[in-house]
Amino acid sequence: xxxxxxxxxxxxxxxxxxxxxxxxxxxxxxxxxxxxxxxxxxxxxxxxxxxxxxxxxxxxxxxxxxxxxxxxxxxxxxxxxxxxxxxxxxxxxxxxxxxxxxxxxxxxxxxxxxxxxxxxxxxxxxxxxxxxxxxxxxxxxxxxxxxxxxxxxxxxxxxxxxxxxxxxxxxxxxxxxxxxxxxxxxxxxxxxxxxxxxxxxxxxxxxxxxxxxxxxxxxxxxxxxxxxxxxxxxxxxxxxxxxxxxxxxxxxxxxxxxxxxxxxxxxxxxxxxxxxxxxxxxxxxxxxxxxxxxxxxxxxxxxxxxxxxx
Numbered sequence: 001x002x003x004x005x006x007x008x009x010x011x012x013x014x015x016x017x018x019x020x021x022x023x024x025x026x027x028x029x030x031x032x033x034x035x036x037x038x039x040x041x042x043x044x045x046x047x048x049x050x051x052x053x054x055x056x057x058x059x060x061x062x063x064x065x066x067x068x069x070x071x072x073x074x075x076x077x078x079x080x081x082x083x084x085x086x087x088x089x090x091x092x093x094x095x096x097x098x099x100x101x102x103x104x105x106x107x108x109x110x111x112x113x114x115x116x117x118x119x120x121x122x123x124x125x126x127x128x129x130x131x132x133x134x135x136x137x138x139x140x141x142x143x144x145x146x147x148x149x150x151x152x153x154x155x156x157x158x159x160x161x162x163x164x165x166x167x168x169x170x171x172x173x174x175x176x177x178x179x180x181x182x183x184x185x186x187x188x189x190x191x192x193x194x195x196x197x198x199x200x201x202x203x204x205x206x207x208x209x210x211x212x213x214x215x216x217x218x219x220x221x222x223x224x225x226x227x228x229x230x231x232x233x234x235x236x237x238x239x240x241x242x243x244x245x246x247x248x249x250x251x252x253x254x255x256x257x258x259x260x261x262x263x264x265x266x267x268x269x270x271x272x273x274x275x276x277x278x279x280x281x282x283x284x285x286x287x288x289x290x291x292x293x294x295x296x297x298x299x300x301x302x303x304x305x306x307x308x309x310x
Contacts, residue, residue: 014120014130018097019085019169021116021137021176022108024145025193025209026066026158062214063205064158065180066145067173068106069165071153077166081155083173085133098136105154108145110138112192116176124168133167137176139192160212184210187229187250197233199245200224 069081086101088094095113102108113136120132150156157163159177162170183189190198190206204220224230231251236244 014132016132016134017085017087018094018101019083019133019135019172020098020101020113021083021135021173022067022102022106022110022140023065023137023159023176023180023193024067024140025142025206026064026145026156062208064160064212065177065209066156066158068108068148068154068156069163070105071155072166073153080166081157081163081169082166083135083169084154088134094134095136098134102138105151106148108138108140108148110140110144112139112188113137116172116179119168119172121168131167133172135172135176137179139180139189141193141195143195181210191250197235197247197249199237199239199247201239201242201245203248 068084070084072078072080072082084101084105086097086104088097092100094115098113099109102110102113116135116137118132118134120130122130124131124133145156148156159173162173165173180189184207189210190203193206193209194202200221201217203224204215204217207220208215229251230248233247233249235247237247238244
């Protein structure tokens, strides 16, 4: 890089790149877990059977969120898994750079892509060279992810069973999951993972995956049907050996109404804008924001968690 010693490197302009957290819905099953375990049992994930979120097993405790990771082929962190990413270019916007990183590693084309946060803590430095990562997150419909083909250095992993990660990518993923959980009460989250129409069982799977635990299905059905947020499309679809299930969609929001969670609010609000600004200016710490996000997630999920009802 042309910088002689560590002190000179620390005062140099930082290296800036773009990384993307890609989340999709996938069931938990023995078959998937076995594949995921074998693909990173050795720590570097270089061997084993490929795992994909579209795979199906005999049974599932609850649905989980899955994300693709890329195995690094150079130092630092040679052989470790990392988020898809790439360098910035003068002829591309930040969003275009994020999409380019997605296409070059996963070939996915998510319809939802949002800037998550910029990570630039001095601890990210390697060899004294400052490193900044502008992170985006994407929500991918399960049907699109099902067509994804693993590559030699690209694998799917469940969010609760990740291999050793490069840099601070574990922290980045945890932050993305906290942000997602803080938005679970808004309908756009479910439709971005499922599509515009869905059954109650499919919607239940989304809530379980985001909550990271099993939720009583009967209680969930009762609360969702009583919420006024859903309308029956009149269509039915067969799910496995179950009798045909009704297909629902979220009630379109009234443009004249103020979006209120749980009252047919379809549009995502600017959640975390103030907090992100505080982060950029140093007014709050990572732990403060993570704590607030976790509290919001608990508030949104507690009515649906069986233990909350004794």
